[in-house]
Amino acid sequence: MPNLCKVFEQAPEYRTMCTDENGHIWALPWIEQLGYEKTAIQTVGNMPFINVAWLEFLGLDMPTTVDEFEQVLIAFRDNAAELKKEFNVEGDIIPMSCIIGSGNEDCRILTNGFGEGYGDPDDGRHIVVDKDGKVICSALTEGWRKGVEWLHKLYEEGLIDKEAFTQEWSTYVAKGKSGRYGVCFSWDVANIAQVSMDDLIAGKGWQPLPALEADVKNITPVTGSYTSGFDRGRCVITATAKNPALIAAWLDQMYVPIQSPQNNWGTYGEDDEFDIFEMSTNAAGEPMLKHTWLGDASPVEVREAECVGGPLAILDSYYGVYVTCPDDAQYRLDWIKNVYTPDMNTKYVYPNVFMSADDTKTISNLNADIFKCVNGHRADWIMNGFTDADWDAFVNDLQAYKIDDYLAIYQKYFDAFNAA
Numbered sequence: 041m042p043n044l045c046k047v048f049e050q051a052p053e054y055r056t057m058c059t060d061e062n063g064h065i066w067a068l069p070w071i072e073q074l075g076y077e078k079t080a081i082q083t084v085g086n087m088p089f090i091n092v093a094w095l096e097f098l099g100l101d102m103p104t105t106v107d108e109f110e111q112v113l114i115a116f117r118d119n120a121a122e123l124k125k126e127f128n129v130e131g132d133i134i135p136m137s138c139i140i141g142s143g144n145e146d147c148r149i150l151t152n153g154f155g156e157g158y159g160d161p162d163d164g165r166h167i168v169v170d171k172d173g174k175v176i177c178s179a180l181t182e183g184w185r186k187g188v189e190w191l192h193k194l195y196e197e198g199l200i201d202k203e204a205f206t207q208e209w210s211t212y213v214a215k216g217k218s219g220r221y222g223v224c225f226s227w228d229v230a231n232i233a234q235v236s237m238d239d240l241i242a243g244k245g246w247q248p249l250p251a252l253e254a255d256v257k258n259i260t261p262v263t264g265s266y267t268s269g270f271d272r273g274r275c276v277i278t279a280t281a282k283n284p285a286l287i288a289a290w291l292d293q294m295y296v297p298i299q300s301p302q303n304n305w306g307t308y309g310e311d312d313e314f315d316i317f318e319m320s321t322n323a324a325g326e327p328m329l330k331h332t333w334l335g336d337a338s339p340v341e342v343r344e345a346e347c348v349g350g351p352l353a354i355l356d357s358y359y360g361v362y363v364t365c366p367d368d369a370q371y372r373l374d375w376i377k378n379v380y381t382p383d384m385n386t387k388y389v390y391p392n393v394f395m396s397a398d399d400t401k402t403i404s405n406l407n408a409d410i411f412k413c414v415n416g417h418r419a420d421w422i423m424n425g426f427t428d429a430d431w432d433a434f435v436n437d438l439q440a441y442k443i444d445d446y447l448a449i450y451q452k453y454f455d456a457f458n459a460a
Contacts, residue, residue, distance in 0.1 A: 041289070073355050176447065179438070259380045
């Protein structure tokens, strides 16, 4: 499979992620890079967005510290009547809304500056890697504790949506589309607020909120984000195959650089209204797929109607050579690079690793209790606060749930990945 091997030569981390502890590759990967390492599109999932139209109307600057941010939210709260009148808002003004414990809609990124500055970039596993390469539990750090205390303060002051603990996606979006939010969280604010792509590119209406300084100023990339855009098992050749080498040779054509984008997004020259590409040329005059203007059509819907998926690879180096970058991804990549990458001071980011079946089962069993314990306490403490005794009991609970064994498994695979 020369095309796949070439991908592995260019980005050897993906070969490592496909290979088990005995050196076997059991399935063929899907790889979609958008950005690379600290500029990867996945480094910040729950991106915070602030209503700059409200800032401008109230004569406020973009906040850069947690104290300044709190004062901005207070201004939104205290000038609610004026904001409603100026922007024709139906319903109550909500200084900040989110969905606690819901991935990209959670507000945890605001607490990155507390304590050691790790934040909590992995709300599914609550792991980070310190500067010495040690895997630790983010929920046991001083920064995590101080961040939760601060969020409770905001909640007590009426600055966080009362429904943040219970609302579903549809409710969250409906309130956002009604223009009621001063700050919200999402992969893309266009999912939540009434704003056009042109306005987002121009920085009108809404902008990403930069890293807030508390004790430090830092953005910890999401766990696995340096090696995201990856699925280990999009295709397998089973034992019933009479000529597996022939099948592998055919599947290898999916990894040809001009073919992979078509599998991933769609193709060109078809007799329908949903061609996502047109064939163009790059700066060297060689064939290059160019994303077309889709008008009112949804890029997601066009992609779903045309894409094949399956095994493919699009490396960050392909853009401008074999394919153009999608417009709806480009402005988010620009946000990452310009707003957040400069404050990514973390030395290590935990990668996507290939665990054995036994370790995968052990991690799954341990995480059932650890996940429930951490996320349950965090939601409760943001709403109701906590004492030193509560904190000590929480630490003891995590010890009882074998947090040290849990971290030891992650450490083993982190070390093995780096060695490979």
